[in-house]
Amino acid sequence: MASKRGALIVLEGVDRAGKTTQCNKLVQALIERGRPAELMRFPDRSTTIGQLISAYLEKKSDLEDHTVHLLFSANRWELVPVMKKKLEQGITLVVDRYAFSGVAFTSAKPGFSLDWCMKPDEGLPKPDLVMFLQLNPAEAALRGQFGTERYETSAFQKAVHERFQQLMKDSSVNWKVIDASQNIEGVHNDITTHSLNVFNEAQNTPLGELWR
Numbered sequence: 301m302a303s304k305r306g307a308l309i310v311l312e313g314v315d316r317a318g319k320t321t322q323c324n325k326l327v328q329a330l331i332e333r334g335r336p337a338e339l340m341r342f343p344d345r346s347t348t349i350g351q352l353i354s355a356y357l358e359k360k361s362d363l364e365d366h367t368v369h370l371l372f373s374a375n376r377w378e379l380v381p382v383m384k385k386k387l388e389q390g391i392t393l394v395v396d397r398y399a400f401s402g403v404a405f406t407s408a409k410p411g412f413s414l415d416w417c418m419k420p421d422e423g424l425p426k427p428d429l430v431m432f433l434q435l436n437p438a439e440a441a442l443r444g445q446f447g448t449e450r451y452e453t454s455a456f457q458k459a460v461h462e463r464f465q466q467l468m469k470d471s472s473v474n475w476k477v478i479d480a481s482q483n484i485e486g487v488h489n490d491i492t493t494h495s496l497n498v499f500n501e502a503q504n505t506p507l508g509e510l511w512r
């Protein structure tokens with residue numbers, strides 16, 4: 301009998317919702333429960349493509365908007381062989397941002413439809429669970445200043461938040477909305493519960509393809 305695959309779990313949300321903290325805590329919690337788990341994040345700035353993206357985000361370079369969208373997508377595709385291998389080995393992947401950020405951020409720019417933005421990521425490994433850390437812009441503002449990277453302004457984040465709400469209407473994706481205004485442990489408990497709930501199904505169904 302083939303050994304059981306790992307689950308593909310994604311955390312999404314606007315900046316300052318606590319994704320990175322929560323991804324780290326989830327990996328720890330899964331390992332403590334005897335489930336092998338690893339953290340991944342997109343963009344992965346360590347690759348050649350990732351370095352182009354990183355320079356763009358740091359405003360060290362300018363890239364045309366369609367071009368950078370395709371680079372973000374290419375950065376996911378280049379990691380697909382690694383992702384599939386780990387999942388097949390029974391390792392659960394906890395991913396800090398995925399194609400949903402790709403679509404929400406680019407489509408928040410003028411002239412980009414959700415449809416156009418989704419195309420390049422069609423067929424990526426489909427997450428078993430996508431948790432959206434929901435935090436309204438007013439509460440996010442209480443968490444302090446934005447950083448200095450591209451996209452880190454309240455007007456743009458508000459547009460991104462709206463695009464995420466649209467994306468969450470897609471019932472082909474297993475979305476769960478998490479109240480990110482709770483304290484860190486409260487958010488962590490919700491995330492852990494949802495994650496443990498998807499294991500059975502993930503182990504008994506093959507990995508799907510996103511948006512197909």
Ligand code: TMP
Pocket residue numbers: 342343357372373397398399401402403405406450451452
């Ligand atoms: P980070 O702060 O999580 O490293 O993400 C970097 C920025 O890149 C963040 O503002 C979201 C944005 N982004 C995109 O525009 N498209 C994408 O596909 C991804 C993964 C992130």
Ligand code: MG
Pocket residue numbers: 315449
């Ligand atoms: Mg950031």
